[in-house]
Amino acid sequence: MFTKWIHGRIVVLLVYVDDIILAGDAQKDIDQVKTSLSKEFKIKLLGPLKYFLGLEVNRTAEGLMVCQRKYCMDLLTDTGYLNAKGCKSPSDPKIKLTATQGTLLDDPEQYRRLVGRLHYITITRPDLTYSVQQLCQFQKKPYTEHLQAAYRVLRYLKSCPDQGIYYSSKADLKLVGFCDSDWASCPDTRRSTTGIMMISFTKRNKLAVRMVIVEIGY
Structure with a gap:
């Protein structure tokens, strides 16, 4: 730049x-x-800018919309999920992925390629960051359970491939930030996961293990 x-x-x-x-x-x-x-x-x-490296840009007098619909549709086509039944969330909150239990995949590269493409979509899809961040942790030794979780993200994309980030052109734009954290959600490390969204968004594991739940609020 x-x-x-x-x-x-x-x-x-x-x-x-x-x-x-x-x-x-x-x-x-x-x-x-x-x-x-x-x-x-x-x-x-x-x-005028309309498409750049898989990002679609739609500009109006009210603002700017950036999405990756074509990229999502290409991914669904390549993986055979174009006609799959969609779902309402990218992950199942009842399922906790772990690195110590499951059946190892015969072809881990398939999983890594899929997760890499899903990770690129998070550029315009904050709603995917947590689920994809979880999947990224198991690229060294992926299990069938991890691949099934990745397939669920595909089903979620099938239900809403055209969502993205909208930037308003209004002059009265106010900056509002949120931060949240769970408590010892990782079954392998007992570390918490923190989510932050401001100008750019991020999702990462905490470096420390909190012993009591009241510490999470700080």
Whole structure:
């Protein structure tokens, strides 16, 4: 990513191999950078941003919607889940995945490839982060139970492939943050899982093991 300031206005150039996004505060600054690039390189202008590395962008006067519907549909097609019955949640709260019990997969690479593709979808799907974070922990020795849990995420995607992140253009936007944690949910380590969402969102295991439940609130 490259940035340039022109009289207090910013222009941002994002490059991934031969795919480029150019954005800025003023159209004239963007045009200036495009002209400079065209003098040095052979470029093809594709117009307003609509698709980039699997991310679909829909821009209106009210805001910006970013989703990965095509990527999700391609994943469902590749895995044979395009016609599967959908479900209402990405994971079953009654099932606790563990690294010590189950039947090892004959082909662990199948699991790793699937989890990797699911992980990419979390760019625009905060609702998947917890479930995918759980699946990522078992890539070294995945069991059939872990693969079934990954298949449930596919069924959930089948029910809502076009969901994503919406950025409002309203000037009265307020920043509201939430943080929550469970208590010793991992059956293998007894560590808690914390979820945070602000500008960017994250999901990770706690490094410490809390001995009493009242400590979780801090």
